[in-house]
Amino acid sequence: MDLNRLRQDSEFAWRIPAEAPMTVPGILYGDREQILQMDDKVYEQLRNVTLLPGLVGPVYAMPDAHWGYGFPIGGVAAFDADAGGVVSAGGVGFDISCGVRLLHTGLQAADIEDAKSALADSLYANIPVGVGSEGSISLGPESMRDMLEGGARWAVDQGYGCAGDLERTEECGCIPGADPDAVSERARKRQRREMGTLGSGNHYLEVQRVAELFDAGIASAYGLDPDHLVISIHCGSRGLGHQIGTDYLREMLLAASDFGLTLPDRELACAPIHSELGQRYIGAMRAGMNCALANRQIITHLTRAVFREHFPQAELTMLYDVSHNICKVETHVVEGVARELHVHRKGATRAFGPGNPDLDLSLRDAGQPVLIGGSMGTGSYVLAGTADSEHRALSSACHGAGRAMSRRKARREYGGRQVVDELARRGIVVRSPSLRGIAEEAPLAYKDVDRVVDNADRAGLARKVARLEPVVCVKG
Amino acid sequence: MHNRRWEHLEHDADIGLRATAPSRERLFEAMAEALTALIADPKDVRPAEAVPIHCEAPDDALLLTDWLNALIYEMAARKMLFGAWHVSIDGHVLDAVARGETVDRARHKPVVEVKGATYTALSVNQDSAGTWHGQCIVDV
Numbered sequence: 001m002d003l004n005r006l007r008q009d010s011e012f013a014w015r016i017p018a019e020a021p022m023t024v025p026g027i028l029y030g031d032r033e034q035i036l037q038m039d040d041k042v043y044e045q046l047r048n049v050t051l052l053p054g055l056v057g058p059v060y061a062m063p064d065a066h067w068g069y070g071f072p073i074g075g076v077a078a079f080d081a082d083a084g085g086v087v088s089a090g091g092v093g094f095d096i097s098c099g100v101r102l103l104h105t106g107l108q109a110a111d112i113e114d115a116k117s118a119l120a121d122s123l124y125a126n127i128p129v130g131v132g133s134e135g136s137i138s139l140g141p142e143s144m145r146d147m148l149e150g151g152a153r154w155a156v157d158q159g160y161g162c163a164g165d166l167e168r169t170e171e172c173g174c175i176p177g178a179d180p181d182a183v184s185e186r187a188r189k190r191q192r193r194e195m196g197t198l199g200s201g202n203h204y205l206e207v208q209r210v211a212e213l214f215d216a217g218i219a220s221a222y223g224l225d226p227d228h229l230v231i232s233i234h235c236g237s238r239g240l241g242h243q244i245g246t247d248y249l250r251e252m253l254l255a256a257s258d259f260g261l262t263l264p265d266r267e268l269a270c271a272p273i274h275s276e277l278g279q280r281y282i283g284a285m286r287a288g289m290n291c292a293l294a295n296r297q298i299i300t301h302l303t304r305a306v307f308r309e310h311f312p313q314a315e316l317t318m319l320y321d322v323s324h325n326i327c328k329v330e331t332h333v334v335e336g337v338a339r340e341l342h343v344h345r346k347g348a349t350r351a352f353g354p355g356n357p358d359l360d361l362s363l364r365d366a367g368q369p370v371l372i373g374g375s376m377g378t379g380s381y382v383l384a385g386t387a388d389s390e391h392r393a394l395s396s397a398c399h400g401a402g403r404a405m406s407r408r409k410a411r412r413e414y415g416g417r418q419v420v421d422e423l424a425r426r427g428i429v430v431r432s433p434s435l436r437g438i439a440e441e442a443p444l445a446y447k448d449v450d451r452v453v454d455n456a457d458r459a460g461l462a463r464k465v466a467r468l469e470p471v472v473c474v475k476g
Numbered sequence: 477m478h479n480r481r482w483e484h485l486e487h488d489a490d491i492g493l494r495a496t497a498p499s500r501e502r503l504f505e506a507m508a509e510a511l512t513a514l515i516a517d518p519k520d521v522r523p524a525e526a527v528p529i530h531c532e533a534p535d536d537a538l539l540l541t542d543w544l545n546a547l548i549y550e551m552a553a554r555k556m557l558f559g560a561w562h563v564s565i566d567g568h569v570l571d572a573v574a575r576g577e578t579v580d581r582a583r584h585k586p587v588v589e590v591k592g593a594t595y596t597a598l599s600v601n602q603d604s605a606g607t608w609h610g611q612c613i614v615d616v
Contacts, residue, residue: 067487069596069613094591094615131515131586132555132579189553200588201616239552242591242615246545253595254534266595406486407588407616437587476588 001028001038012459015058016043022050029393029459030063034451041067042074048264049077054085054273056341057334060393062348063455064402064447068093070267073347076396078332080341081273086261087282088270089252091344092327094245096285097292098203098236099170099323100349100371102382103300105307106315107229109209109471115310116429119207120472122306124431127205127299128197130476131433135196137298144188147195148180151290152321155297160196165300167360168318169293170350178290179283183240184247187284190239191291196298200434200476202400202441203235204373205303208380208468218384218465221366222319230468231316232380233299234373236325237292244288248281273342285327296321319382320369324349324399332394343394351385351397351462370462372453373400376430376473377423377443381453383462397462401449410445411436419443423473432475441475482510487613492597493544494611500536501563503600503608504543508561508574511544514616515551516584521559523575531570536600539568540610544593547574548614552589555579591615 006014006028014035016026026046028035042065049059049071056078065074070090079085112119128135139147147154152173153166166173198205210228213219224230237244252269255277256262263269271278300316307314327344334341352359352368359368370383378401389395405413416435419442423430432438450467457464480502485492491514495506512518529546533539543563551557558576565571579586593614600610 069490069594069615090595130581131589132581132584134555186549186553190549193555200586242552243549246549246592249592249595250538250542250545253538266598269595407491408484408486433581434585434587436585440587 001035001040001043003036005043012455016047018050022047024050024055025058026050026061027058028061028065029461030455034063034455038065039067042072045070045072046075048268049075051264052086052088052268052270054079054083056080056339057394060396062396062398063459064398064400064452066402068346070265071344071346074398074402075346076344076348076393078341078343078394079273080339085273085342086270087273087278087327087342088268088344089245089248089281090267090269091346092245092285093325093346094242095236095325096241096244096288097323098325099292099321100373101233101296101300101321102319102369102371103231103316104223104319105229105231107311109227109229111311112229116472119310120429120431120474122310123205123303123472123474126306127302127474129433129474130200133197134193137195139192139195145180147294148183148287148290149178150174151293152297155294160298160301165297165318169321170323173293173297175286175289177283178286179280180287182280182284183244183287187240187243187247190243194238195295196302197238198235198299198476199238200437203476204376205299205474206232206470207472208232209471210466211379211469212467214464214466218366218463222369222382222465224382224466229471230319231303232373232468233296235295235299237288238295240291241288244284248284251277252281289323289326292323293321320371322349322371332390345396347399348396349399351389351395353385353387353389353395370397372398372449374449375401375443375446376441376470376475377428378446378449380468381449381464382466382468383453383456384465386460386463388460389462392460398452398456401446401452403445404447405445407440410440410442414439414442428470428473430473430475438475480506482506484510484514485611490613490615492611492613496607496609498607500565500608503610504540504563504565504570505561507540507544507610507612508547508558511547511590511614512558514590515586515588516557518559520584521557522577523560524577525556525575527574529572529574533568535568537598539570540600540612541593541595541598543570544612544614548590548592550574557584588616
């Protein structure tokens with residue numbers, strides 16, 4: 001990215017000044033090197049977002065930002081419904097409520113050392129993953145409606161987990177205001193056999209070791225100890241969410257001129273929040289969010305069954321579950337005034353600081369866990385929302401490493417077998433239906449997650465708590 | 477199947493499809509082949525089952541995303557892959573038959589599922605020599 005087009009606010013914050021027709025500035029977080037390495041498309045896409053109506057405060061790009069479609073991945077923008085603000089299907093994306101769930105196991109790394117391969121085989125055999133996989137749960141019309149309204153709470157009611165899981169899930173596992181009637185028949189059909197499936201691409205289930213602690217106090221509040229094993233589940237709303245995105249992107253694009261909206265990029269398709277279409281999309285998107293929460297809850301249940309078989313002493317309890325592709329109504333203090341905003345986070349994680357009333361009491365002193373997925377060979381991180389998070393970027397932080405090279409280039413550079421063997425040499429057991437898929441997800445195809453997280457910490461977006469290293473990886 | 481070419485484009489997060497062909501119909505078929513090639517080798521897909529597809533759109537570019545999204549939907553809902561296509565277009569109305577089979581994970585070794593076709597960097601146009609060009613970024 002050309003730094004001459006930016007104004008440097010601080011060592012880790014770079015500004016696109018609000019010049020007409022922009023109504024607000026853009027702020028990019030990262031160090032000089034990171035910003036230099038970002039594609040110019042990130043600049044272009046972030047600037048395009050600033051042209052949408054009803055924005056409040058700057059729009060933001062997180063340190064892992066990269067070229068997306070419409071919004072950059074790692075983009076954050078907030079709109080005021082009463083100021084003509086819009087909701088954008090393109091600002092949420094196809095994988096509605098994709099997110100990360102982290103579970104404690106009560107086990108130490110040494111406990112599973114001799115059983116890693118058998119554990120990996122069982123997880124791979126019992127958790128549907130990859131293209132063409134199907135879950136064992138088939139939803140009829142009534143149970144589909146209940147799931148779309150109830151989210152993880154529905155899943156727990158069906159026996160897939162316990163009440164304690166919900167206390168540690170964003171919105172207690174159920175997003176209010178979902179409208180199943182706004183979800184098309186096609187979206188329902190796509191989801192009928194996909195409950196409890198991981199999907200493919202960068203989605204995974206990993207057993208991870210707590211390799212390093214950075215903040216002993218918050219780590220203790222989160223129950224993280226050195227060498228403690230945790231389980232990370234990264235997936236979203238599956239076919240249902242993908243189809244909701246497809247349906248509403250098209251409808252919003254075609255309706256834009258009726259609303260007097262000039263879209264700088266067709267993928268920024270949006271509708272006024274107060275319009276019938278805007279409200280219908282919000283209802284459908286919330287149903288998609290519930291689908292994602294139910295999906296991660298069912299995968300949690302399947303994972304517990306596998307662990308019970310191999311390690312009867314293991315207790316899989318929730319650390320947290322948080323999404324990174326969403327639009328949510330949140331109250332934020334902007335220039336000293338509390339305002340109700342529709343906050344879009346596309347590839348960005350909510351990061352509520354200590355004291356936030358939306359956090360479970362057990363987390364309120366420490367702040368919200370911010371779960372960052374790395375690539376399968378590097379690390380993942382647990383961060384915590386800080387008192388500064390709201391002021392910096394509407395309580396938002398990064399969501400992962402971000403790709404450093406395209407899938408095509410990764411395929412040319414790496415062989416899937418070579419990646420699996422290299423990871424095995426480092427003690428990381430990988431199971432996947434596709435060697436080509438592994439090549440496309442090779443660790444070096446991703447940016448340096450350590451640097452992304454360091455800069456999120458230094459920029460004050462969230463505080464580093466723990467680094468996690470993969471031990472077993474099940475990948476789509 | 478002749479005189480049409482496709483390729484996959486570089487994109488940081490996702491992947492692009494680009495094709496050229498002597499007609500709009502063959503262009504749309506080439507884009508469909510490029511879509512399957514993201515998931516598996518199209519040559520490994522047997523044309524055992526025929527699925528009819530109908531799309532209508534206000535312009536060629538939207539017709540292309542509608543076509544790709546219809547294929548993505550049918551593949552996901554039916555757990556199928558497609559390996560052969562016959563497309564007819566009248567104005568901005570498309571009627572097609574996609575032929576394929578149920579995903580066989582051992583034989584097809586499917587790599588990645590496609591979530592949707594986007595409107596970013598989307599184009600369909602005909603050059604002065606009469607050749608049709610199209611491109612679309614898809615989310616995987």
